[in-house]
Each structure stands twice: as structure tokens, then as C-alpha cells.
Amino acid sequence: MLNDLLAVVLAGGEGKRLSPLTRDRAKPAVPFAGQYRIIDFTLSNCLNSNIRKIIVLTQYKSGSASRHLAAGWSIFNPELGEFIYELPPQMRVGEHWYQGTADAIYQNLYSIDIIHPKHVLVLAGDHIYKMDYSKMLAFHKANNAALTISAITVDREEATGFGILAVDDKQQVVGFQEKPKNPKAIPGQPDKAYASMGIYIFNYEMMKDLLEADAADPTSSHDFGNDIIPALYPRERVFAYPFGTDSTKRDASYWRDVGTLDAYWEANISLAGVDPTFNLYDSDWPLRTYQSQMPPAKFVFANVREQRVGRALDSLVCNGVIISGGLVDRSVLSPGVRIHSFSQVYESILMHHVEIGRNARIRKTIIDKEVSIPPDTEIGYDLETDRQRFPVSPGGVVIVPKGTVF
Numbered sequence: 461m462l463n464d465l466l467a468v469v470l471a472g473g474e475g476k477r478l479s480p481l482t483r484d485r486a487k488p489a490v491p492f493a494g495q496y497r498i499i500d501f502t503l504s505n506c507l508n509s510n511i512r513k514i515i516v517l518t519q520y521k522s523g524s525a526s527r528h529l530a531a532g533w534s535i536f537n538p539e540l541g542e543f544i545y546e547l548p549p550q551m552r553v554g555e556h557w558y559q560g561t562a563d564a565i566y567q568n569l570y571s572i573d574i575i576h577p578k579h580v581l582v583l584a585g586d587h588i589y590k591m592d593y594s595k596m597l598a599f600h601k602a603n604n605a606a607l608t609i610s611a612i613t614v615d616r617e618e619a620t621g622f623g624i625l626a627v628d629d630k631q632q633v634v635g636f637q638e639k640p641k642n643p644k645a646i647p648g649q650p651d652k653a654y655a656s657m658g659i660y661i662f663n664y665e666m667m668k669d670l671l672e673a674d675a676a677d678p679t680s681s682h683d684f685g686n687d688i689i690p691a692l693y694p695r696e697r698v699f700a701y702p703f704g705t706d707s708t709k710r711d712a713s714y715w716r717d718v719g720t721l722d723a724y725w726e727a728n729i730s731l732a733g734v735d736p737t738f739n740l741y742d743s744d745w746p747l748r749t750y751q752s753q754m755p756p757a758k759f760v761f762a763n764v765r766e767q768r769v770g771r772a773l774d775s776l777v778c779n780g781v782i783i784s785g786g787l788v789d790r791s792v793l794s795p796g797v798r799i800h801s802f803s804q805v806y807e808s809i810l811m812h813h814v815e816i817g818r819n820a821r822i823r824k825t826i827i828d829k830e831v832s833i834p835p836d837t838e839i840g841y842d843l844e845t846d847r848q849r850f851p852v853s854p855g856g857v858v859i860v861p862k863g864t865v866f
Contacts, residue, residue: 462594463541466577466664467511470564471499471585472519472549477720480851480861481828485524487719488585491811491829493731493740494778494794497528498718499585500749503544506583508745509593512542513575516585517564519549519557532750547571553675560682561658566671572664580667582660582684588727588738589715590745591659595706599699600661606696607667609633609689610659612703612715613652619643622655623685625700633698636689654700656685657715666696711738722855725826728792728809732775754780754795761785761801768801786816800835808840811862828862837866 475487482490488499499516506514514536518525529546536542547568549557558564565572565582572580579600581593591610600608611625619640626635626644635644636656643653670688674680680687692698704713714737718724730736740747757777759770761784768785775788778795785801796813799805803816806823815832816822822833823840833839839846840858851859 464578467581474520489525514544563682605699608661610657611654611700619653625654633693721853757781825858827860
């Protein structure tokens, strides 16, 4: 059944709300949980769902994503019909960039036609979750659906920022509201609503006809949520697939859009806790990424009298990290980070090859790649002073951008 399915991953998002982390890379390429990129979670879902025909559509500042895909995801065998292709905009149908999610796929119909899929799975490359897409496909086929939309259950009071699906008792979509003031409730659950996750399975030939018609409509925004779904559900069989019901594991219903700096910081830091909801260590659902060849993490010095003790508490510490007589607490340290003596790092995210100098104090800070923090520096303790040098999120997270020189 999966041989007839093509996964198309939309990975060209600019991620403006994550700036300056997206100043030099697209949102799907932003590091996450120390050693991963955000896109790794969607691609790992494909791999664990036994989906091995994947196209990744890139656009905005795609260099970082391109290098990561080439280094970490060149694992498929074309002789067996497996592949992962990156497709930047090719201007086959005009001279404009992608105008919306639907237009992104419309502009690549030529490349999809060559593959001859019966079904197309449309995915976003910028969310953190686990999902067996093969079970969604089985649901799609069992209901003889033209389109199946994965839907997450949210509180009605929080549903105003989503595309909301109204369904009947058989999960068939009977209404759609884009960011409504009064969201429709799930049958039997008056305080809950179904929010579209932007995960779709289409019958390809029908999707192709829809996209071609949409492209010819000058009034369309060329977006699945705004244009395609509202036009489709009144006349075709469209179903909502309830996310999180295909597994009994604790993180089955975990889904995060880490689209703001505060959401990104919270999702990372929560993983460093004693018992986080999202399980990185699930051997039944391995998460793949590119990992450079580095030695193990090392913690050195145990001079308690001078308080020169290399230690990390409730933290994620990746390969190549050296904590040399400093303290790390509730933090995420990417590969190659160096913590010097007497320094303190609290509730912070340090990306690849960051160096923290002696006696520095860092709190609630995101430091992008390859930044060296001088000795005796304090960040995160006086936000008014920090704002004169760095961006500070509404939640008080300080961001030290890549390329910062002190």
C-alpha cells in the first residue's frame, strides 16, 4: 500500500517569529534538542512509517537544510524505488516564488507526475511530534476518502488560531472554519475542537485537478487551508483523522509548533527534565539526524573546595561537549560546546561549538552556533541591559545571534 504513496514535505518556511535564529536558515533547519534539526522529526516519522519516497520542497535560505539533508538523509536505495529529493523552486509555471502551500505543490506537479503516485501525503517540516502515517493512509482508504486531514484535539478557548474542522459521528468533515471566533465543538465533547495539523492525504489525480483549477483562479490565496479544503469538503468525501489515537504511548498526542522563540525555548528545556512528555529515548521510534564524528562528552575537575566541579544537572549534553569545572543546569548543549571553569549556565540552549568563558553567568538564553562568550560575562540577569545588545523574547529569553562578536 505504501508503494503508491509519495510524501511531500514543505520545508521552505521563513519562520519570521523565530528570528534571529532564522536569519541564516529556514525554520525546518533550526537545531532542536541538541543534535537534531526540526525537520528531522517529520522525516523520522516517514522512515518509521516505512515511507521511502519523499520530496522535500525548500525555498527560503535553503543552504543549511540542503547540507543537512545531504549529510544525514542520503540513506535510501534508488534501485529499490526509494529516494529523498530536495526540490527548490524551479519556476516551471512562472517567474514567482511559492505563493502558498497549494501553489508550492502545484509548481512541482511535473516532478510528482514522473513518480506516478496514487496518493500524496502533504507534510510540514517544522513541527515536533511522532506519527505513524501508514495508519492514517489505512484510515483514508477504509473511508474511501478523497482527502484525509490529520486533526488534533484542542480546547475550544484555544482554537481560534487554527483551522477548525466540524465533523459528524463518522469523522466526515461537514464544515471548516479558518481561525474562527466561535469554533465548532467535537460531537460529544462540547469543550473541545478539531484543529487541522496541516497534514493531508490526497488522492493524487483529484489533487492535481484541484491545484490546476486553483492556480487559474486570480482571487485565490493558493493555500490548502484558505482555498482547497473549503472548496472540497462540500462535494467530496473528506475525513478528519484523530491524531494521537493510533498509539497508547504517553507522547502519542504530543505536537508542538515551535514557531516562536518562547515556544522553542520551552520545548527544548522541557526535554531536559526528569520525565518529559516527549520521549527522545524510545527505541521503538528512532529519531534520525546527521551526527559528526566527535568524541564523547567529558566532565572534568572535581575540586569541591574551590567550587571548580564540572557537572550537568537535568540537561541534554551531546557528543564533543567538555564541561571543564563549570555548572550546567536545566540546559541543552549541542555538539562541541565548551564550558570553562567557574562558569554557570542555567535554563539555556547552547548550539554547536559555543564556548562559555571562565566565570561567565548565563541564564535563560539561546546562543546560536560558534559564538564565544568572554570570561566574566553575564547574560540573562539584567534584561534591560541585555536588550541594548541582543533580542529578548516576550517571555524574557535572551537570544545571542550567530556571528555575534564581543
